[in-house]
Amino acid sequence: MSKQIVVFNAGSSSLKFALYDLGGDGEEALVRGAVESVGGVSRMTVTSAGRPSTETRLEAAFSPQMALTQVFAWMSKEGLGADLVGAGHRVVHGGREFIEPVLVDASVLAKLATYNPMAPSHQPHNLAAIAAMARLYPKLPQIACFDTAFHAAKPRLASIFALPRALTEAGIQRYGFHGLSYDYIASVLPRHLGERADGRVVVAHLGHGASMCAMRGRRSVTTTMGFSALDGLMMGARSGAIDPGVLLYLLQEKGMSAAQLSTLLYEQSGLLGVSGESDDMRTLLASSSAAAENAIGLFVYRITSELGALAATLGGLDALVFTAGIGENSAEIRARVCEGARWLGAEIDSGANARGESVISASGSKVALLALHTNEEAVIATACRKMLGGEVHGAGSHR
Ligand code: AMP
DSSP, rough: OOOEEEEEEESEEEEEEEEEESSSOOOOOEEEEEEETTTTEEEEEEETTTOEEEEEEEEOOHHHHHHHHHHHHHHHHHOTTTTTEEEEEEEEEOOOTTOOOOEEOOOHHHHHHGGGGGOOOOOHHHHHHHHHHHHTTSSSSSEEEEEGGGGGOOOOGGTTTSOHHHHTTTTOOOOOOOHHHHHHHHHHHHHHGGGGGSSSEEEEEEEEEEEEEETOOOTEEESOOOSTTTSOOOOOOOOSOOOOHHHHHHHHOOOOHHHHHHHHHHHHHHHHHHHOOSSHHHHHOOOOHHHHHHHHHHHHHHHHHHHHHHHHHSSSEEEEEEHHHHHHHHHHHHHHHTTTTTTGGGOOOOOHHHHHSSSBTTTOOOOEEEEEOHHHHHHHHHHHHHHHOOOSSSSTOOO
């Protein structure tokens, strides 16, 4: 049996996993799946290459430990993962200290926990999965890969706030997120764009969380998220950029506590807050209410205005790439964003867009328009293969 590595992406109520051969250099996982809790009911879905997906209802309440136990029980039943040599984890925040993937021990875990307040809806869950794995398999090497890393070398002006220098030096700065997704897209861009891949490219990662990254030479030049995963675009339930005066007003005049403000900004805003209906784009697109249309309209408006700012930073635009749940799957949102990008020379091919093709720009478009599937797990697998002695080719290895 070949040596294998397992990759985890842990959230508040879900644990996604993917199993890879250590010796392979492919992006495709042997199996991938998720344990998640939907409406208080836990279930596990698994997709193996060439086989239909299976879904199993689980009796236990969701926790990282429960999810990991279920994943390993299933793998062992299927004769998988017997020669596991390492586990890779998505970790949202690496701060200034952690850029390259790192082997996690207790002291690294403790340092990473100091970033919990900057990504409260992700980081504690990412770390809980690492801690649970360490309890289950204390000898197995665990490797953390960071969403902030892709943006670490962006220029200083794109990294600092207009705050007193002492605060910048204390780490109050713009980090940027969704870096594993951007790293993957950067690694596959040449397949679609040839030499233009190294030009002025904006990637729009539009999922439940959403951000955009301006790239030149396939490296991050600036991005819409900053110190925390709250900044920038409007998201499923997060506000995105907001006048900081609103926050002061809510704290000082409306008597909100910091905890209430955090819940408001992370869980009750965005598509959910504006529509009053749902944080899920599919539900809103299917709704006929004016409030749902208002939420979708604001989502698109924020993307097109940030696109203008990113294009200005790049001095023009050669390509716009859509990715993640909404970017990959919603022809309507792509069409509406591209309509707002016509002034940049972007012209969509409506047929290609509706068919879900990778290249969706019309032949005369000055801006190449692409819709590409992202694969954060493949980037983590590549990092693990490098660190654990497997093949060094693969997704995300260009940095
Ligand atoms: P992600 O966080 O990348 O899994 O993306 C989740 C978001 O993608 C949710 O808002 C979903 O509603 C949205 N999404 C997934 N499939 C579609 C689709 N076919 N059309 C519109 N939105 C979609």
